[in-house]
Amino acid sequence: MPDATGLELIANDLRDQDDDGVLATVFFREKAMLIVNAPFVPTALEHLRAMGYSFMASVHGVDYFPEEPRLGVHYELLDMHAVDRITVKTRVHTEDPHVPSASIAWPTANHQEREIYDMFGVIFDDHPDLRRILMPDDYEGYPQRRDFPVGGEPVLFTHNETKSPGWWH
Amino acid sequence: MVALTDLLGETPARRDAILDVSSIDQSGLSEELLTLNFGPHHPATHGVLRLITTLEGEVVRDLKPIIGYVHTGIEKTAEDKAYWKAIPVIERMDYLAYFFNAYAFCGAVETLAGIEVPPRAQYLRVLFMELNRIMSHLVWLGTSALDLGAISMFWYCFRDREQILDLFEMATGQRMHTRYFQVGGVFEDIPSGFDAKVREFCATMPTRVDQFAAMLDNNEIVIQRLQNVAAVDEQTLLGLGVTGPLLRATGNTWDLRKAAPYCSYDHFEFKVPVGTVGDNYDRYRCRLEEMRESVKIVRQALDGLPEGPYITDDRKYALPPRHELATSMEALIHHFKLVTEGFRVPPGECYFPVESPRGELGCFVRSDGTSKPARVHMRDPSFVNLQATLPMCKDLYIADFIATLAMLDPILGGIDR
Amino acid sequence: MQDDFRARQLRARDMLRGDLELPEIEKMVEESIMTTTLDKAVNWARSNSLFPATFGLACCAIEMMSMVAARLDAARFGFEAFRATPRQADLLILSGRVSIKMAPVIRRIYDQMLEPKWAIAMGACSSSMGVFNNYAIVPADKFMPVDVHVPGCPPRPEALMHGILKLRKQIQADPDQGWRARYGGEGTEELLPDADTYAAAINVPGGEEGQGA
Numbered sequence: 001m002p003d004a005t006g007l008e009l010i011a012n013d014l015r016d017q018d019d020d021g022v023l024a025t026v027f028f029r030e031k032a033m034l035i036v037n038a039p040f041v042p043t044a045l046e047h048l049r050a051m052g053y054s055f056m057a058s059v060h061g062v063d064y065f066p067e068e069p070r071l072g073v074h075y076e077l078l079d080m081h082a083v084d085r086i087t088v089k090t091r092v093h094t095e096d097p098h099v100p101s102a103s104i105a106w107p108t109a110n111h112q113e114r115e116i117y118d119m120f121g122v123i124f125d126d127h128p129d130l131r132r133i134l135m136p137d138d139y140e141g142y143p144q145r146r147d148f149p150v151g152g153e154p155v156l157f158t159h160n161e162t163k164s165p166g167w168w169h
Numbered sequence: 170m171v172a173l174t175d176l177l178g179e180t181p182a183r184r185d186a187i188l189d190v191s192s193i194d195q196s197g198l199s200e201e202l203l204t205l206n207f208g209p210h211h212p213a214t215h216g217v218l219r220l221i222t223t224l225e226g227e228v229v230r231d232l233k234p235i236i237g238y239v240h241t242g243i244e245k246t247a248e249d250k251a252y253w254k255a256i257p258v259i260e261r262m263d264y265l266a267y268f269f270n271a272y273a274f275c276g277a278v279e280t281l282a283g284i285e286v287p288p289r290a291q292y293l294r295v296l297f298m299e300l301n302r303i304m305s306h307l308v309w310l311g312t313s314a315l316d317l318g319a320i321s322m323f324w325y326c327f328r329d330r331e332q333i334l335d336l337f338e339m340a341t342g343q344r345m346h347t348r349y350f351q352v353g354g355v356f357e358d359i360p361s362g363f364d365a366k367v368r369e370f371c372a373t374m375p376t377r378v379d380q381f382a383a384m385l386d387n388n389e390i391v392i393q394r395l396q397n398v399a400a401v402d403e404q405t406l407l408g409l410g411v412t413g414p415l416l417r418a419t420g421n422t423w424d425l426r427k428a429a430p431y432c433s434y435d436h437f438e439f440k441v442p443v444g445t446v447g448d449n450y451d452r453y454r455c456r457l458e459e460m461r462e463s464v465k466i467v468r469q470a471l472d473g474l475p476e477g478p479y480i481t482d483d484r485k486y487a488l489p490p491r492h493e494l495a496t497s498m499e500a501l502i503h504h505f506k507l508v509t510e511g512f513r514v515p516p517g518e519c520y521f522p523v524e525s526p527r528g529e530l531g532c533f534v535r536s537d538g539t540s541k542p543a544r545v546h547m548r549d550p551s552f553v554n555l556q557a558t559l560p561m562c563k564d565l566y567i568a569d570f571i572a573t574l575a576m577l578d579p580i581l582g583g584i585d586r
Numbered sequence: 587m588q589d590d591f592r593a594r595q596l597r598a599r600d601m602l603r604g605d606l607e608l609p610e611i612e613k614m615v616e617e618s619i620m621t622t623t624l625d626k627a628v629n630w631a632r633s634n635s636l637f638p639a640t641f642g643l644a645c646c647a648i649e650m651m652s653m654v655a656a657r658l659d660a661a662r663f664g665f666e667a668f669r670a671t672p673r674q675a676d677l678l679i680l681s682g683r684v685s686i687k688m689a690p691v692i693r694r695i696y697d698q699m700l701e702p703k704w705a706i707a708m709g710a711c712s713s714s715m716g717v718f719n720n721y722a723i724v725p726a727d728k729f730m731p732v733d734v735h736v737p738g739c740p741p742r743p744e745a746l747m748h749g750i751l752k753l754r755k756q757i758q759a760d761p762d763q764g765w766r767a768r769y770g771g772e773g774t775e776e777l778l779p780d781a782d783t784y785a786a787a788i789n790v791p792g793g794e795e796g797q798g799a
Contacts, residue, residue, distance in 0.1 A: 028517055029280050056410055057522065058531055058548035076520055076531065076548070083428050087520065108410025111556050134237035134585055135722075136687045143245060143721055146543075150249050151242075151721030153728065155714040209688065210695055212640050212670035216647070217688060238688040239644050241711075242722035249720075258717055264645035308648065327655030334652075345645060345740055582644050585685070 007032040010051070010086070014044055033087040038099045041090050045075060045102055053077035053086055056106045061116035065146035069093045071120050075102065075109075092122060101127040119144035182448075183398040184564050202230060209238045215312060215574065216581030220558075222570070229570050232559045236552075240585040247545040251511030252278055252352060255542060259532075260346045262547055263583030265308055268294075268301040269525040270547065271350040273532035276431065277521035278352045281536050282514045284486055289477040290354030291433040296367070296470040297337075297349060298432075298523075299463040303374065304333045305526040306456045306463075310381065313453070313575035317394055319385065329377050332370055339363055352512070353487040354480030364471060371468045378460050385453075392450065399561040399573040400448040409560070410553040413528025414455040415577065419447030425524035437469045449576040456578075459526075486512045511540040520548075527551050527578055549583035626758075632676070632702065633757035636750070639675035639695070640668045643682025646709035646740040650681045653743035665750065672698040677753075679746075680732075683711035683723050696730045704753055707732045708746055710739045 004027040011025045011034060021040030026033040036044050045056075055078040062072040069091040077086050092099060101124035103109040113124045114133040121142040124130055132139060141148055203224045209217040217238035223231035243262055247255040259274045260267040272294060279286060286294075311326030334344040340359050341347040349356050385391050403419040416423060424441040426434040442458035444451030480487045488507055489500035506512075514536040522531040528550030535544040554577060561577070562570040601611060642650060654660045654668070669675040672695045684692060696705065705726070710716035712726045713735040726732050733756065736749035766772055 029283075029519060031519070033518075055407055057529060058520065058533070058546075058553075060533055060546040060548065062518075062533075062535055062544045062546075074518075074520075074533070076533075080423055080428070085520075106410075107408045108553055108556065111552060115552075132237075134240040136237070143242060146248075148245075149721070150245060150719075152719040153715065153724055155725045155727075209691055210641065210672075217643060238685060238691070239683060240685045240687065240722050241644075241683050241718050242720040243718065245722075246718050246720050261645060261717065264648065308651075312651075323651075324656045327652060328657065331652065331655070331657045344742065345648065 003027075004032075007034070007086075010034070010048070014040075014047055017043060017047065031085065031087065033089055035089045035091070038090045038092050041073075041075070041088065042100050042102060042105065044088055045077070046105065048077050048086060048088070049105075052079040052082060053084065055080055056102070056108050057085070059102065059109045059112040059116065061120040061122060061144070063120060063144065063146045064091065070145075071097055071122050073099055073116060073122055094121065097122045098125055099123070100125050101130075103127055118142070121145070182400060183566075183569055200225070209235075215579055216584075218574075218579060218581055218584075222567075224567070227566050227568075229562050229565055229567060232562055232570075234555055234558060236555070236581070236584050238585065239581050243586050244545050244547070248542055251540045252514060252542060253507070253511050255545065256351065257346060257348045259545065259547070260348065261582065262586050263525065263527070263530070263549060263551065263580050264345070265305040265580055266301060266525045266527070266530070266583075267346050268298045268350060269523055269530050270532075271348070272298060272432070273521055273523045273525075273530050273547065274534065274545065275350050275352045276523065277519045277532045277534040278514060278536075278542075280519045280521055281517045281534060282352070282486060282512075284353050284481050284483055286354055286432075286481060287478045288433065288475045289358075290479050290481075292436075292470050292474050293355050293359065293479060294350060294432050295434060295437070296467055296474075297340075297355075299466045299470070300333050300336060300367075302526045303460050303463045303467075304330050306460050307333070309456060309526075309578045313572075313578075314385065316571055316575040317391065319388075319391070322381065322384065325377075325381065329374065332373075336363070336366060336370060339366060351480060351487065353483065354478070356480075358479045367467065367471055371464050371471075374464045375461060378457060378464075382457060391453075394569070394572050395449040395453055395576070397446070398449045398569050399565060399576070400446050401557065401560050402447065405560055406447075406557060409557045411528065411557050413524070413526070413550055413554070414452055414459065415528065415554055415557065417442065418444035418451035418455050420445055425522060425529060429522075431523065436473065437466045439463075439466050439469075449573055452576040456526075513538060513540050514542075522548070525550060527580065527583070528554060530583075547583070547586060549586065551579045551581075551583040552586075555579055555584055629758045633754040635664045635667075636677045636704070636754070636757075637667050637669045637675045638665060638677040638679050639672050639699070640670050641678055641680060641692075641695070643680065643684065643688070644711070646681035646711070649740040649743055650679060650708065650746060653746050655743075658743040658747055660747070660750075663747075663751070663754075672696070673700065675699055676703050677750075678703065678705045679708050680705065680712040680726050681708040681740075683709075683716060683718065684726055685723050686721075689724050689729050692726075693729050702757075704733045704757070705730060706734045706736060706746075706749055706753060708736045708738075708749070709741055710737055713737065 007025050007027055011022050014022045018040055021037050021044065022034060023037060024035040056075060057078045058076040060074050062074060064070050064072055071094060072089055072091045075088040090099060099122055101113055103113055111133060113127055114130060116122050117124060117130055118132040118134050119142060205222045205224055207220040207222060209219040219235040219238065221233045221235065222229050243258055247258050250258060256271055256274060260271045262270050307326040307330045311323040314322030337347055338344050340363050341349040403421050406416050406419060412423065420443055422441055422443050427441055439462045442455045444455050484503040489503055493500040494504055516536055516538045518535045520531055520533045522529050530550055531548035533546040534542050537543040558577060561573050654666055660666050676699065678696055678699065707713040707726045711723065714725050715723060716739060734749045734753045736746055738745050
């Protein structure tokens with residue numbers, strides 16, 4: 001992992017490129033995390049790729065409800081030669097959940113961003129094929145948001161239906 | 170038709186050898202591409218995978234996977250349960266690598282909570298994970314050979330799988346989804362007699378792998394169907410985020426157990442099999458060799474199994490032993506809190522990667538200080554590896570595409586979660 | 587046993603020689619040929635050669651494969667011919683969790699199967715949501731009639747075999763009374779509905795299950 005000073009150096013390099021791109025740096029449990037602004041994400045990722053973090057291990061979404069901005073997108077980057085990991089995090093509001101897509105420059109993000117769209121509703125601009133991937137195409141709602149109910153069905157058994165139909169009412 | 174004599178010299182890659190269909194004189198016939206739907210209910214897709222293939226004759230020109238047919242909302246369910254109760258739910262994601270799922274989650278929670286796992290527990294975890302790796306590769310080999318037509322491999326591989334499941338049942342009580350890994354260690358120590366049985370297994374397994382190799386390695390049909398088929402270069406695979414045996418078949422030696430050792434893997438001596446060309450044959454050979462290496466690790470884990478506790482001593486996270494409940498009030502209170510509410514993990518976010526049989530399995534856990542995780546996400550290797558299906562299968566015959574799908578080793582439980 | 591066989595042998599020899607009288611011939615014919623009603627014979631044949639459809643959804647599918655594998659051999663019961671196409675299958679083993687995206691597909695496959703057909707919900711997930719009770723999955727009874735539910739997560743191959751054998755007895759119209767026989771609980775069975783109320787209640791076209799064509 002880049003240690004705390006290494007992380008600060010990276011953050012400073014990024015701040016040179018864009019003053020308000022980097023919002024914060026977090027060094028927690030020996031892992032380095034950069035919190036950036038949504039529009040700044042592609043620049044940050046390219047900068048890190050130039051530094052050696054050329055493998056995008058994971059792109060996943062988080063819902064920080066009730067803290068705002070609610071929807072977070074995390075990019076896990078890996079440097080295979082120096083065996084280093086760094087995380088880039090960004091947060092957007094539900095009212096304007098746009099994040100530039102990383103799938104053109106990082107093909108691995110294609111399906112993963114579709115999953116975040118499906119589950120959280122984050123819209124990735126310029127994604128070649130942004131549609132639901134896990135839920136049915138006509139599903140309404142974003143299931144993994146914290147205020148979406150867990151759901152569940154009353155369980156029926158074929159034999160019981162005649163004796164007491166609709167027992168769950 | 171390709172004869173064995175053709176293989177004795179330089180074999181061209183299958184893609185180059187396929188006749189360019191569109192160049193055939195059609196004598197005024199118009200042609201169009203056929204869109205064919207494979208699955209979700211299909212004997213050759215490993216699970217409920219739906220593929221919309223665009224075919225020109227028998228050549229695959231385009232491929233779109235549609236997934237979600239076994240999406241179970243596991244990540245959402247895990248948010249609703251205490252950390253301890255979420256382990257069985259998370260185990261059921263990649264249903265052939267349940268120890269790895271559990272370990273990734275437990276590892277993430279242990280990192281967040283700052284718990285030290287005792288060395289005996291680490292060795293036991295390695296033992297079970299490597300047995301699980303062998304079992305996963307056996308199922309892969311059985312079902313892939315079934316796809317290729319070598320049906321007897323299915324019986325042989327599942328016979329050996331039964332031996333491993335017997336070991337799991339002996340130690341944990343369950344064949345699959347054992348709920349054995351807990352946050353802080355393992356649930357229970359191994360029973361007496363387990364050591365002898367595992368050694369018995371380790372004595373016979375290498376012979377079995379040799380027998381599988383003898384049956385398949387130099388088999389003309391296997392060679393014709395797998396060699397020089399669906400090779401993709403390393404850079405494309407890295408760009409697509411592919412890890413595991415698929416990446417190692419191209420020559421890249423990335424293996425988390427060696428590169429960033431976790432859970433005492435650096436105490437063990439084992440090799441990482443790596444291919445050269447990156448075609449289906451190399452993928453098959455990589456996994457076969459991995460089975461051999463895993464047996465070595467299991468033997469070393471047994472030989473070097475340290476004495477000590479099998480779960481952390483921290484009573485805030487692990488149940489106290491039952492005899493203490495009679496004497497110590499504190500133990501009683503801890504037990505009560507753990508069983509009713511569960512332990513609380515300090516707030517934070519953590520991504521914990523492990524090397525599962527299919528590649529990098531990462532678990533992201535966000536905790537907000539309560540007894541339930543606020544977000545659990547598994548970076549499943551099959552989900553990411555599935556994106557490599559199109560580059561691998563483009564411009565290949567349908568039969569090669571089926572074989573490639575088998576060599577990809579997709580597990581739909583992990584893909585859909 | 588030996589004497590019995592020897593006696594029959596001698597009688598057969600005598601019959602061929604023309605030495606037996608009519609009553610003896612009738613008795614011999616009775617002893618050597620099974621007679622039964624056509625229904626029972628057909629049910630016996632159906633139950634002993636079920637063709638399951640290859641329908642593996644999730645973890646239970648691996649245990650279903652184990653059932654077919656060498657240790658617990660489904661072939662000794664006649665069930666090893668798994669058919670990929672539903673048109674040729676008569677048993678649908680729902681092995682695994684049924685997600686809402688998959689439910690219409692399963693219903694379609696079940697509809698494509700020809701009568702008589704049976705369904706086994708293997709595992710806790712397909713019977714009753716299992717470990718997960720959330721937005722994404724649906725219990726199988728909601729959209730198709732299920733004959734036997736096999737509990738377990740995943741059920742051992744032996745448990746699945748037990749479920750299939752129970753179904754076999756049901757097909758032979760000789761359902762296993764189970765605990766009712768052991769504990770004297772006769773009379774507590776649920777009444778099997780007649781066709782009209784059943785169809786109206788769960789909105790499923792088709793007759794009662796387990797009764798044959």
